[in-house]
Amino acid sequence: MAREVGRPPEEVDPEIEALVREIIGRVADKWTMLILEALEERGTLRFTEIARHVEGISQKMLTKTVRQMERDGLITRTVFPVVPPRVEYALTNLGRSLGEAFCGVWIWAESHRDQIQEARRAFDG
Amino acid sequence: MAREVGRPPEEVDPEIEALVREIIGRVADKWTMLILEALEERGTLRFTEIARHVEGISQKMLTKTVRQMERDGLITRTVFPVVPPRVEYALTNLGRSLGEAFCGVWIWAESHRDQIQEARRAFDG
Numbered sequence: 001m002a003r004e005v006g007r008p009p010e011e012v013d014p015e016i017e018a019l020v021r022e023i024i025g026r027v028a029d030k031w032t033m034l035i036l037e038a039l040e041e042r043g044t045l046r047f048t049e050i051a052r053h054v055e056g057i058s059q060k061m062l063t064k065t066v067r068q069m070e071r072d073g074l075i076t077r078t079v080f081p082v083v084p085p086r087v088e089y090a091l092t093n094l095g096r097s098l099g100e101a102f103c104g105v106w107i108w109a110e111s112h113r114d115q116i117q118e119a120r121r122a123f124d125g
Numbered sequence: 126m127a128r129e130v131g132r133p134p135e136e137v138d139p140e141i142e143a144l145v146r147e148i149i150g151r152v153a154d155k156w157t158m159l160i161l162e163a164l165e166e167r168g169t170l171r172f173t174e175i176a177r178h179v180e181g182i183s184q185k186m187l188t189k190t191v192r193q194m195e196r197d198g199l200i201t202r203t204v205f206p207v208v209p210p211r212v213e214y215a216l217t218n219l220g221r222s223l224g225e226a227f228c229g230v231w232i233w234a235e236s237h238r239d240q241i242q243e244a245r246r247a248f249d250g
């Protein structure tokens with residue numbers, strides 16, 4: 001969280017804080033995280049291959065998410081002039097660094113899954 | 126990412142992997158992250174106070190998100206029997222640990238914001 005980097009909230013430039021929140025809003029997104037993970041594990045992937053590795057994503061959502069990720073500089077999109085055109089996606093260094101930052105959340109989910117399941121059972125029961 | 130915890134994907138129990146992905150899908154969500162941050166910074170908050178600190182969230186989305194967070198064991202919801210009833214939300218230890226795991230993503234957003242803005246300008250221009 002913002003205060004962990006060692007600055008009390010009062011000292012944070014509100015414009016920068018708004019930008020950081022906007023970035024968080026963009027990247028703290030399940031599809032972005034799952035696409036990042038697929039590209040990190042598999043390297044370069046074609047559009048249809050990403051769709052296969054990211055279960056449950058619609059074509060529309062995948063199109064929108066890879067476009068936003070390309071705009072944010074997280075992935076590259078390379079079009080090969082063949083027929084039919086081949087389009088390949090890969091992580092940039094920036095995307096790889098976000099993948100590393102997310103790593104803590106994956107580890108958290110793995111190590112707390114029993115607690116979460118237990119909380120759900122208690123809530124539902 | 127899953128492979129960072131030191132196990133090749135082949136060895137991961139597919140049922141556990143599906144659960145972890147489902148948990149990631151739940152918590153990798155901008156509203157969850159922003160509510161976590163508000164509660165971490167401010168401690169206990171009432172519903173309307175969360176709404177004030179999490180800019181742009183609709184009442185419907187806030188209701189849905191705090192309910193899911195309560196079900197997942199991330200926050201507690203305490204109702205005080207006064208008129209009108211007072212309802213307070215606070216992080217559990219599990220919620221606090223998720224906040225810590227997310228911390229890397231906040232730091233990433235803070236330290237890479239210039240690169241992201243530059244990528245956006247290049248994409249849009």
